[in-house]
Amino acid sequence: MTEGQPGLWPPPAGGSDLAALLARVARGDQAAFATVYDHAATQVFGLVLRVVRDPAQSEEVTQEVMLEVWRTASRFDPHRGSAMAWLMTVAHRRAVDRVRSGLAAAQREARAAFVEPDYDVVAEEVETRLDAQRVRRCLDSLTDLQRESVTLAYYGGYTYREVAGLLGVAVGTVKTRMRDGLIRLRDCLGAGL
Amino acid sequence: MTIRREVPHTLAGAYALDALTDRDRARFERHLAGCDACRQEAASLREAAARLPAASAVQPPGRLRGQVLAEVARTRQQPPFTADRPAGPGAGRRAVRWRAPRMAVAIVGGCMLVALVLGGLFIDTQHRLSQEQAHGRAIAAVLNAPDATIMSAAAAAGGTATVVMSHRDRALVLTTARLPALPAGRRYQVWLMGSHRARAAGMLPMPRQGMTAPMVVSGLAAGDAVALTVESASGASSPSSAPVVMIVLPS
Numbered sequence: 341m342t343e344g345q346p347g348l349w350p351p352p353a354g355g356s357d358l359a360a361l362l363a364r365v366a367r368g369d370q371a372a373f374a375t376v377y378d379h380a381a382t383q384v385f386g387l388v389l390r391v392v393r394d395p396a397q398s399e400e401v402t403q404e405v406m407l408e409v410w411r412t413a414s415r416f417d418p419h420r421g422s423a424m425a426w427l428m429t430v431a432h433r434r435a436v437d438r439v440r441s442g443l444a445a446a447q448r449e450a451r452a453a454f455v456e457p458d459y460d461v462v463a464e465e466v467e468t469r470l471d472a473q474r475v476r477r478c479l480d481s482l483t484d485l486q487r488e489s490v491t492l493a494y495y496g497g498y499t500y501r502e503v504a505g506l507l508g509v510a511v512g513t514v515k516t517r518m519r520d521g522l523i524r525l526r527d528c529l530g531a532g533l
Numbered sequence: 534m535t536i537r538r539e540v541p542h543t544l545a546g547a548y549a550l551d552a553l554t555d556r557d558r559a560r561f562e563r564h565l566a567g568c569d570a571c572r573q574e575a576a577s578l579r580e581a582a583a584r585l586p587a588a589s590a591v592q593p594p595g596r597l598r599g600q601v602l603a604e605v606a607r608t609r610q611q612p613p614f615t616a617d618r619p620a621g622p623g624a625g626r627r628a629v630r631w632r633a634p635r636m637a638v639a640i641v642g643g644c645m646l647v648a649l650v651l652g653g654l655f656i657d658t659q660h661r662l663s664q665e666q667a668h669g670r671a672i673a674a675v676l677n678a679p680d681a682t683i684m685s686a687a688a689a690a691g692g693t694a695t696v697v698m699s700h701r702d703r704a705l706v707l708t709t710a711r712l713p714a715l716p717a718g719r720r721y722q723v724w725l726m727g728s729h730r731a732r733a734a735g736m737l738p739m740p741r742q743g744m745t746a747p748m749v750v751s752g753l754a755a756g757d758a759v760a761l762t763v764e765s766a767s768g769a770s771s772p773s774s775a776p777v778v779m780i781v782l783p784s
Contacts, residue, residue: 377598382593385590387586387589402593403604415613421579425582474587488677492677515543517546518547523578525581526578526581
């Protein structure tokens with residue numbers, strides 16, 4: 341955890357550089373890919389770790405995510421969304437796939453021994469910290485049910501029906517809270533940019 | 534599970550959070566294909582969700598970078614999608630899906646998830662509802678804790694116990710799957726085993742479809758293990774037999 345990586349995070353406003361990098365990655369540019377890795381690795385790994393929990397599996401999933409980014413970079417379409425959102429979607433779906441299908445593996449490994457993750461939380465860079473604070477502040481502006489619905493789905497890897505079961509709330513209510521919670525989050529984050 | 538008769542658009546949030554089953558997602562994506570405004574909203578919610586990881590960034594082990602770059606150097610890339618094939622972030626996902634047998638989700642791996650859902654489904658009265666809600670919130674608190682850890686152990690006589698625990702909350706959520714059925718008058722009792730004595734932590738709920746609803750156990754102390762013993766249905770003040778399964782909690 342001591343090998344320093346270039347301080348390229350956060351990406352420039354609009355993330356257009358990251359999109360341009362992905363276009364180069366799509367043409368097989370390995371140096372561009374290394375830069376994408378350095379841009380995104382902390383967020384990808386942090387997200388995967390939060391969802392998957394098991395550090396060893398989280399490393400595996402992070403590696404899968406990065407390889408998928410390499411393999412499918414040609415399918416990133418800047419007209420459909422930002423490069424970061426594309427990356428995080430790849431990462432989140434991989435992580436969710438792992439927890440929905442792979443608890444058996446988790447059990448196998450957890451039985452051996454659980455090693456408390458000893459990772460550096462990235463909080464040194466001022467801009468990173470500000471961005472993290474903004475996200476937390478915006479999450480705090482959600483109602484309890486909105487926040488619980490969003491975070492159980494996003495970090496717990498649960499489907500909306502499972503979230504409804506967990507919260508003891510009607511399925512329709514959870515669907516609505518996920519949608520209006522994200523709308524509020526979107527508007528709050530947009531305003532803070 | 535069908536969304537045919539519902540207003541599909543309300544699923545935009547769940548879609549952006551990847552909180553749909555594969556089937557529901559396929560349906561929703563068909564809906565998106567015919568609705569520009571919906572596509573736009575879904576994309577904007579996706580952008581919002583994608584900002585969440587900014588709050589949880591963690592530096593991966595340094596060796597990972599070298600591994601990934603080495604792997605990249607020998608991995609062939611996919612060609613771009615042609616115009617008549619939908620592109621999207623889900624590309625390449627199917628391969629993962631197929632690798633894990635679906636049954637595993639229902640039987641082994643999914644025991645926690647399914648039990649959690651079952652726990653929320655059996656709601657008959659308003660009173661029960663608020664109880665369930667408080668229970669659900671207690672579960673959510675543990676699952677959401679930053680230090681939440683999943684552990685599982687197989688019982689010698691068959692079945693598994695799975696625990697999600699948080700030291701911060703000093704609590705854990707316990708579910709079991711396929712433990713051997715007990716004769717009438719006998720129940721599984723849950724214990725927190727400290728270094729000096731065992732503390733009774735309640736009776737395990739009766740199984741439904743082989744699984745027990747999630748049970749919240751609070752008052753964890755450092756060095757505790759969680760264990761199940763077979764006791765009389767009214768419970769015992771100290772374990773009368775060896776545990777059928779025990780999980781040593783990380784301290």
